[in-house]
Amino acid sequence: MEQENRNEKQEVSASETVELTAADGKKKKIKDSKYYVSTRKICYVALFTALNIVMSSSICSIPVPGGHLYLNDIVICLAALVLDPLSAFIVGGVGAFFGDMLFYPTPMFVSLATHGLQAVAISLISGKKNELAPLWKAIVAVAVGAIIMVTGYSLGRA
Numbered sequence: 001m002e003q004e005n006r007n008e009k010q011e012v013s014a015s016e017t018v019e020l021t022a023a024d025g026k027k028k029k030i031k032d033s034k035y036y037v038s039t040r041k042i043c044y045v046a047l048f049t050a051l052n053i054v055m056s057s058s059i060c061s062i063p064v065p066g067g068h069l070y071l072n073d074i075v076i077c078l079a080a081l082v083l084d085p086l087s088a089f090i091v092g093g094v095g096a097f098f099g100d101m102l103f104y105p106t107p108m109f110v111s112l113a114t115h116g117l118q119a120v121a122i123s124l125i126s127g128k129k130n131e132l133a134p135l136w137k138a139i140v141a142v143a144v145g146a147i148i149m150v151t152g153y154s155l156g157r158a
Contacts, residue, residue, distance in 0.1 A: 041083075041087065044079075044082075044083065044087075045079075045083065045087045045090055045091060048075055048078075048079040048083070048091040048095070049090060049091050049094065049095040049098075050095075051072075051075045051095075052072045052075045052076060052079075052091055052092070052095030052096060052099060053072075053095055053098050053099040053102065054099075055070065055071045055072035055074070055075055055099070056070055056072045056095075056096060056099025056100060056102070056103055057099070057102075057103050058103060058104070060072070072095070072096060072099060072115075073146075073149065075091070075095075076088075076091065076092040076095075076096070076115055076118060076119050076122075076145075077122060077142050077145060079091040079092065079119065080092060080118070080119040080120075080121075080122035080123040080126070080141070080145065081122060081123070081126050081133065081138055081141065081142075082129065083123060083129065084123060084129055085119075085120045085123040085124055088119035088120055088122065088123040089116045089119055089120050091119060092115040092116050092118055092119025092120075093111075093112045093113070093115050093116025093117075093119065094112070094116070095115075096108075096111040096112065096114075096115035096116075097109070097111055097112040099111075107153070107156060110152065110153060110156030110157075113152060113156075114148065114149055114152030114153055114156065115149065117148055117152065118145040118146075118148045118149045118152070119145070121141070121144055121145055121148055122141040122142060122144070122145040123141075125137065125140060125141035125144060126138055126141040
């Protein structure tokens with residue numbers, strides 16, 4: 001019995017198919033596992049999004065000349081380094097949008113576009129998510145993300 005389970009696991013990983021059971025009991029096979037969203041990934045995205053919303057509040061900001069530095073950028077950069085581009089956009093763009101909607105609604109659409117683009121750029125530059133990105137890639141990705149954020153808010157303010 002245990003040998004059969006091991007063989008099934010090997011077959012699934014070798015053929016890259018995922019078998020799902022629907023609510024009505026029918027089994028469905030998905031050949032490309034990149035469309036399969038795991039529960040773990042949903043939880044990571046939800047956790048990073050919630051952290052982004054909380055860090056968007058005014059009590060988590062540092063006053064600087066010309067405005068405030070919000071600590072949600074740390075969450076956005078970290079999430080973009082470990083998640084795929086779509087998940088990073090959800091964490092960065094949608095999380096910043098909801099955070100601004102709750103705490104300071106004027107720039108919420110600017111935040112959606114700017115932080116969403118920032119997260120996608122960082123995620124794409126840092127590379128594959130199944131292995132740790134080299135330090136130089138992470139530094140370049142975060143620097144490009146910072147430039148995108150500053151440019152986006154400068155254009156959004158005009």
